[in-house]
Amino acid sequence: MISAMAIRGSRTLVGAALVLAALLLGAACRSGEQAAASKPATPAARPSILLVTLDTTRADAIGPDAGGIETPAFNALAARATRFRQAYASVPETLPSHVTMLTGVFPATHTVHENARPIPATTEVAAERLRKAGYRTAAFVSSFILARQFGLARGFDAYDDALPQGSVERAARETTDAAIAYLSRPATQPLFLWVHYFDPHYPYTPPEPYRSRFPGKPYLGEVAAMDAQLGRLVAAFEQGVTGPAAIIVVGDHGEGLGDHGEALHGNLAYQSTMHVPLLVVGPGVTPCVNDTPVSTRRVFHTLVDWAGAPEPLSLRHPVTEVVVGEAMKPFLEYGWQPQVMAVSGRHKSILAGRVEIYDVVADPAETRDLAADDRTRPAVPTALRDYPVPSPAASRLPENLDEHARKALASLGYVSATAAAEVRKGAPRPADMVRVFDAIEKASGLFVAGQYAAAIPLLEKILAADPFNLDAALRLATAHSALGRDAKALEMFKRAAEISPTSPDVRTYLALHLARTSQWEQAVPMLEKVLADSPDRVPALEAFARLKERLLRMEEAVALRQRVYALRSPTAAELTELGELQMGLGQTGPAIDAFERSKALAPDRFGDDFELGLLYLDARRYADARDALDRVGPTHPEYPMALFKRAQVSVLLNEPDRAARIQRARQHADATTRQLIERERLFQGMR
Ligand SMILES: [Zn+2]
Numbered sequence: 001m002i003s004a005m006a007i008r009g010s011r012t013l014v015g016a017a018l019v020l021a022a023l024l025l026g027a028a029c030r031s032g033e034q035a036a037a038s039k040p041a042t043p044a045a046r047p048s049i050l051l052v053t054l055d056t057t058r059a060d061a062i063g064p065d066a067g068g069i070e071t072p073a074f075n076a077l078a079a080r081a082t083r084f085r086q087a088y089a090s091v092p093e094t095l096p097s098h099v100t101m102l103t104g105v106f107p108a109t110h111t112v113h114e115n116a117r118p119i120p121a122t123t124e125v126a127a128e129r130l131r132k133a134g135y136r137t138a139a140f141v142s143s144f145i146l147a148r149q150f151g152l153a154r155g156f157d158a159y160d161d162a163l164p165q166g167s168v169e170r171a172a173r174e175t176t177d178a179a180i181a182y183l184s185r186p187a188t189q190p191l192f193l194w195v196h197y198f199d200p201h202y203p204y205t206p207p208e209p210y211r212s213r214f215p216g217k218p219y220l221g222e223v224a225a226m227d228a229q230l231g232r233l234v235a236a237f238e239q240g241v242t243g244p245a246a247i248i249v250v251g252d253h254g255e256g257l258g259d260h261g262e263a264l265h266g267n268l269a270y271q272s273t274m275h276v277p278l279l280v281v282g283p284g285v286t287p288c289v290n291d292t293p294v295s296t297r298r299v300f301h302t303l304v305d306w307a308g309a310p311e312p313l314s315l316r317h318p319v320t321e322v323v324v325g326e327a328m329k330p331f332l333e334y335g336w337q338p339q340v341m342a343v344s345g346r347h348k349s350i351l352a353g354r355v356e357i358y359d360v361v362a363d364p365a366e367t368r369d370l371a372a373d374d375r376t377r378p379a380v381p382t383a384l385r386d387y388p389v390p391s392p393a394a395s396r397l398p399e400n401l402d403e404h405a406r407k408a409l410a411s412l413g414y415v416s417a418t419a420a421a422e423v424r425k426g427a428p429r430p431a432d433m434v435r436v437f438d439a440i441e442k443a444s445g446l447f448v449a450g451q452y453a454a455a456i457p458l459l460e461k462i463l464a465a466d467p468f469n470l471d472a473a474l475r476l477a478t479a480h481s482a483l484g485r486d487a488k489a490l491e492m493f494k495r496a497a498e499i500s501p502t503s504p505d506v507r508t509y510l511a512l513h514l515a516r517t518s519q520w521e522q523a524v525p526m527l528e529k530v531l532a533d534s535p536d537r538v539p540a541l542e543a544f545a546r547l548k549e550r551l552l553r554m555e556e557a558v559a560l561r562q563r564v565y566a567l568r569s570p571t572a573a574e575l576t577e578l579g580e581l582q583m584g585l586g587q588t589g590p591a592i593d594a595f596e597r598s599k600a601l602a603p604d605r606f607g608d609d610f611e612l613g614l615l616y617l618d619a620r621r622y623a624d625a626r627d628a629l630d631r632v633g634p635t636h637p638e639y640p641m642a643l644f645k646r647a648q649v650s651v652l653l654n655e656p657d658r659a660a661r662i663q664r665a666r667q668h669a670d671a672t673t674r675q676l677i678e679r680e681r682l683f684q685g686m687r
Contacts, residue, residue, distance in 0.1 A: 014113050034687065046341050047246040052248070053196045053197070057223060059271070062223055062251075084279065090297055113332060128191040139193075140196065169651065170198070180240075191305075197229065219255065268339070271366055292318065294319075312516075326387065329511045331389070332395045338389045348366075410444055421470060421471065427464055465475065511540065609628045643661075643674055644665045662677070
């Protein structure tokens with residue numbers, strides 16, 4: 001492969017030869033060349049735009065320079081694109097990286113440093129801008145991480161996040177089929193179409209023929225399979241839209257694949273995960289390769305610029321800047337050193353406790369740390385030291401995230417701690433902790449799945465490697481507590497309290513533990529304090545509700561449960577329990593509401609028609625009472641009572657068979673209902 005450096009040296013070639021070289025090989029962009037059309041697009045000339053984001057795609061795994069893989073669809077685009085060979089993600093994690101691309105600002109501004117964190121309502125996303133500018137907007141995403149609930153659906157007329165039943169991801173073929181179906185709809189407005197492919201994300205399971213074509217390299221097989229779908233999508237897009245068309249293809253982050261000891265992504269800030277593919281095709285874009293470092297946040301500015309609002313940060317314009325990025329998960333989740341990077345020219349600096357510097361052009365594998373030698377050390381950009389460090393407490397997983405979402409995130413390998421990490425001097429550097437990455441990911445998955453016995457040895461390993469890891473200590477304590485090992489649990493809670501004497505998480509989880517033991521009454525004042533400090537703490541509210549039930553403070557228990565269910569969706573079983581508690585308190589209307597919601601959620605499992613019948617009768621909803629009581633079968637323990645109540649309803653509804661119903665209630669009466677039937681005024685004179 002002839003490098004761009006070699007081509008750059010051949011400027012003496014005549015123009016025609018240069019164009020040919022550009023088409024065949026991707027010549028270096030001359031200054032300002034990718035910005036041949038620097039005027040703002042007029043409304044008539046505004047292109048329809050296809051944005052394709054490639055999840056988990058390393059820069060060296062796709063395109064003309066990739067080794068060990070052919071990606072013809074990407075390469076065909078590259079031949080007519082400005083291809084950025086030094087493009088960087090802002091965060092090596094899916095949601096934050098996409099939020100940066102679609103808002104144009106860095107995580108310090110949009111505040112999404114990790115998956116599953118909310119995008120502030122005041123932060124504008126590209127789709128909102130383009131819709132306001134008269135675009136149709138549609139998105140097709142392929143992972144639960146980008147599901148509508150996580151906030152990127154804003155501004156899209158259509159947001160297709162449908163996943164196959166029971167799955168947390170969708171294959172590129174299916175996502176492409178859905179996008180192509182959308183493209184066949186007739187329309188006159190320009191279109192902004194975002195398609196997200198997730199295939200190269202772990203686990204690597206390429207479809208045939210790619211599985212066989214890449215023996216032992218299933219990751220590359222996934223990239224190749226995705227590339228084929230990219231080709232279908234681009235062809236359908238260019239045929240499907242009227243008027244000019246523009247295309248951006250960009251990676252959200254790479255994959256470690258063992259580089260620097262990292263298998264997946266998110267914990268380190270090396271090229272394997274920060275360096276991503278990026279190309280731009282569109283009106284006035286010259287085919288060339290650009291080696292200036294760029295941040296993928298400029299995707300936003302490019303979209304807005306194409307839509308008619310001139311943006312100096314559009315990728316159509318040459319901009320020289322220090323490109324920054326972060327990998328804060330180890331800091332936010334385990335309290336390790338905050339980790340940021342800055343790329344200036346060919347030099348990349350990483351700050352995590354100390355500074356490393358690499359020449360990423362000559363040494364893309366980052367094997368020679370130039371910071372080690374004072375005499376030759378390149379200057380470190382001030383942007384590195386000035387990078388704002390977020391707060392672990394502010395980046396907690398939202399309390400209202402439901403169990404399904406927590407489990408889905410864990411199944412995708414996304415760790416989230418039970419506790420806000422303790423920020424500490426002398427904390428480990430993430431790069432020095434690679435030996436426990438695997439244990440952390442596995443332990444988190446097992447813990448969230450409730451497999452505590454299997455999680456314990458892994459958590460012990462983590463705590464041995466990182467003795468001040470609050471999350472590991474608290475999870476160990478909680479795992480022992482769940483297994484009924486109270487002494488072990490208390491020992492670990494003590495350890496957690498030593499790590500973080502002021503942590504509200506330690507107090508919360510200790511209270512939750514005590515609430516499960518014979519000393520549960522000690523938990524009452526502790527939970528009161530926790531909830532005074534953070535009233536929306538769902539696990540504390542749940543535990544407090546259970547304690548109030550044990551104390552027979554039923555009204556308070558019901559009120560607490562209602563607060564919980566306002567913060568997260570209740571299950572059908574929980575709604576049934578709530579309905580029973582409310583029924584016991586004589587809260588007829590709310591009890592009916594709870595039972596009806598339970599029944600709507602799981603009609604096949606609903607077993608409280610008897611209770612519902614009584615409540616309807618109480619609320620004088622006789623027809624509803626009739627239907628509910630008719631569903632109570634002869635095996636129900638309250639069947640005699642159901643027949644008695646049904647006879648009452650029959651009289652109240654003046655049914656023709658009311659006398660027969662009273663007779664039937666008599667025949668099946670037990671000691672209780674026999675007396676009730678004899679005394680029932682409604683039945684008098686009905687013999
Ligand atoms: Zn991703």
